[in-house]
Amino acid sequence: xxxxxxxxxxxxxxxxxxxxxxxxxxxxxxxxxxxxxxxxxxxxxxxxxxxxxxxxxxxxxxxxxxxxxxxxxxxxxxxxxxxxxxxxxxxxxxxxxxxxxxxxxxxxxxxxxxxxxxxxxxxxxxxxxxxxxxxxxxxxxxxxxxxxxxxxxxxxxxxxxxxxxxxxxxxxxxxxxxxxxxxxxxxxxxxxxxxxxxx
Numbered sequence: 001x002x003x004x005x006x007x008x009x010x011x012x013x014x015x016x017x018x019x020x021x022x023x024x025x026x027x028x029x030x031x032x033x034x035x036x037x038x039x040x041x042x043x044x045x046x047x048x049x050x051x052x053x054x055x056x057x058x059x060x061x062x063x064x065x066x067x068x069x070x071x072x073x074x075x076x077x078x079x080x081x082x083x084x085x086x087x088x089x090x091x092x093x094x095x096x097x098x099x100x101x102x103x104x105x106x107x108x109x110x111x112x113x114x115x116x117x118x119x120x121x122x123x124x125x126x127x128x129x130x131x132x133x134x135x136x137x138x139x140x141x142x143x144x145x146x147x148x149x150x151x152x153x154x155x156x157x158x159x160x161x162x163x164x165x166x167x168x169x170x171x172x173x174x175x176x177x178x179x180x181x182x183x184x185x186x187x188x189x190x191x192x193x194x195x196x197x198x199x
Contacts, residue, residue: 027071027079033158033194037061037089039096039169041186048131051094051169051186061096063089065192069104078107083119093130098167099123100142113150119143127169136174140167142188148196156196163190 040058045051052059067085074080083104089096102121108114125140146161165188168174173183 027074027081028068028199029156029196030068030199031158031194031196032064032066033161033192035063035065035087035089035190035192037063037087037096037188037190039186039188041169041183043183045171045173045183047172049129049134049170049172049175050131051127051129051171053092053094053130059091059094061089061091061094063087063096071104071106077109078105080105083121085121091130095128095135096125096167096169097127098125098140098142100140102142102144106148113156115148115150115156116146117148118145125167125169127167129170132170134170134175136168136170138168138174140165140188142190144190146192154198156198158192158194158196161190161192163192164188165190 038058038060039052041052042057044055044057046054065085065087067083069081069083071079071081081104083102085100087098100121100123102119104117104119106115106117120143122139122141124137126135126137128135142163142165144161144163147159148156149159150156166185167188168185171183
């Protein structure tokens with residue numbers, strides 16, 4: 001799916017959810033934040049389909065997260081809802097894109113304006129190695145936790161978000177060029193910060 005089409009779909013969905021939330025006292029947040037991900041694997045790959053580069057076991061990818069959440073259930077100091085996020089990251093000429101949907105739980109156990117949150121999501125990731133045009137799409141998952149700090153009634157500063165996930169990336173094994181080589185799913189450790197706009 002091309003980025004302009006994806007952005008249009010996400011914008012339409014979140015606009016509809018935002019309109020609905022005003023009638024149901026929900027909480028909608030939109031974010032576009034820079035993110036860095038360390039992708040690592042215990043097995044070295046070689047050749048043109050090596051996602052981390054020939055004989056590398058880790059590499060940092062940088063890019064952005066575009067997403068939004070809708071908190072539809074409120075109980076005491078906890079809010080529960082859905083989060084949808086698209087990530088686009090690059091390193092050298094390699095590419096990593098993910099689209100995930102998950103359950104998000106946020107709270108305000110301390111004196112406002114500090115709001116920690118956690119979420120678990122699943123979706124798919126598309127990867128391309130630096131020296132190849134072949135793209136591979138596989139199922140991935142992620143676990144994220146962070147802290148938002150309210151600056152103004154509709155603006156939060158996302159002080160930090162840390163995530164851990166797993167994705168089977170493009171490799172000699174996934175495109176059938178690796179013979180008997182078995183390459184496990186890569187580990188994804190992410191760090192992000194930025195702003196959240198709430199409606």
